[in-house]
Amino acid sequence: MDATRFKKALLPGLKASGSPSLKYNNLSAGGGRLCFTDSRQVHLIPAESLHADEVRISQAGLKDSNVIYQSKFVKIREKWYLVLATDAGVQIWDALGNNILFNFVFPTGLKDPQRKRSNFARGITVVLTAEDVEVICVGSSSGDIFLFEGSGIKFRLVNTLKGRDQATSDLTSDYACRCSTKSDASRRLISADDGGRVVVYDAISPSMFEKSFFFEASSDQGPCVSVVVRDDRLVCALSTGQLCFYNLATQTKWLELKAHTRFASSMTLHPTRDRFVSVAEDSTLQVLTLPQVGEKIEVVMSTVMADSMITGAAWFGNNHDDLAVCAYDTDYLHVW
Numbered sequence: 001m002d003a004t005r006f007k008k009a010l011l012p013g014l015k016a017s018g019s020p021s022l023k024y025n026n027l028s029a030g031g032g033r034l035c036f037t038d039s040r041q042v043h044l045i046p047a048e049s050l051h052a053d054e055v056r057i058s059q060a061g062l063k064d065s066n067v068i069y070q071s072k073f074v075k076i077r078e079k080w081y082l083v084l085a086t087d088a089g090v091q092i093w094d095a096l097g098n099n100i101l102f103n104f105v106f107p108t109g110l111k112d113p114q115r116k117r118s119n120f121a122r123g124i125t126v127v128l129t130a131e132d133v134e135v136i137c138v139g140s141s142s143g144d145i146f147l148f149e150g151s152g153i154k155f156r157l158v159n160t161l162k163g164r165d166q167a168t169s170d171l172t173s174d175y176a177c178r179c180s181t182k183s184d185a186s187r188r189l190i191s192a193d194d195g196g197r198v199v200v201y202d203a204i205s206p207s208m209f210e211k212s213f214f215f216e217a218s219s220d221q222g223p224c225v226s227v228v229v230r231d232d233r234l235v236c237a238l239s240t241g242q243l244c245f246y247n248l249a250t251q252t253k254w255l256e257l258k259a260h261t262r263f264a265s266s267m268t269l270h271p272t273r274d275r276f277v278s279v280a281e282d283s284t285l286q287v288l289t290l291p292q293v294g295e296k297i298e299v300v301m302s303t304v305m306a307d308s309m310i311t312g313a314a315w316f317g318n319n320h321d322d323l324a325v326c327a328y329d330t331d332y333l334h335v336w
Helices: 047-051
Strands: 007-010 028-030 033-037 042-046 058-060 068-076 079-086 089-094 100-105 121-128 134-140 145-151 154-161 168-173 188-193 197-205 208-216 224-230 233-238 242-247 252-258 264-269 275-280 284-289 299-304 310-316 322-327 332-335
Touching (some): 028 310, 033 047, 033 068, 033 310, 042 047, 042 079, 047 322, 047 332, 068 121, 068 134, 079 134, 089 145, 100 154, 121 188, 134 168, 154 208, 197 224, 224 264, 233 264, 275 310, 284 310
Parallel strands (some): 028 068, 121 168, 168 224
Antiparallel strands (some): 007 332, 033 042, 042 058, 079 089, 079 121, 121 134, 134 145, 145 154, 197 208, 233 242, 242 252, 264 275, 275 284, 284 299, 310 322, 322 332
16 A cells, blocks of 8 residues: 555535544444544445545434444444444444434433443444344443344344443454454454453353453553454554554463554454554554564554544445545545
């Protein structure tokens, strides 16, 4: 990849309707579209229009909520859906953002007085259970993870994994990182939170997720902002700008890399290649190889988007080899 060969894809009318918000992991791709949130609504962009003379853009509205914390595409039974994590709960839309298919509102009046009600949702992924059932997983401010099963226009809450009173920052799975392609590690769900803890779950069935183990990714209890995984190789991006590489088979960290000087805001793993992109609020973008334990990391591309607080990155295109990046308070995407 050549860092100098990029295009600024201007998003018409965006300033009037809202630019990318300063949220973790604020760009997603799926079903031939990209999406990001300005906190009040989700903006959807047909991927092919990013290479055209004029970019097309549309919006998905809100229902029973005021703030969107994250929007992400997930693939269920070979069909793409748009999932919104909001201050009221979780919404599932069709991939075009035209119709809301399911609206989950956080429960009130919890039976356990020690449990806190969730104030917002954040962290979205999909995992394949041992029963070959796909489950949408969404984290929350209370640390609880809500599990949803279904497809088409029928979705339902099947279980809630109890958290530890730290807000979920990100969720990932090998299955989701491969765009819903099955592997030997498809059952594994990874959760990261604002206290720096990473928890690994084994998805046995839609209603049964067992906690396998956990570790503290951040020594100062700062947020673990973003996580990506392939097989036993896990990468955690910390608020300090560090990237930490773990071997899940041995439950050990084998490498730390100071990739950024400020808050690392997002990572995205290429669905088919062993490479990932890491971006941060210090205007830096790094495309790195995903190494096996003990291998040397190679820099595929490194660049600075001057005066840009980068909030999200996404692979897209026919072979997922195109890269789009968005930044806070801008009206364009950088596209390679």
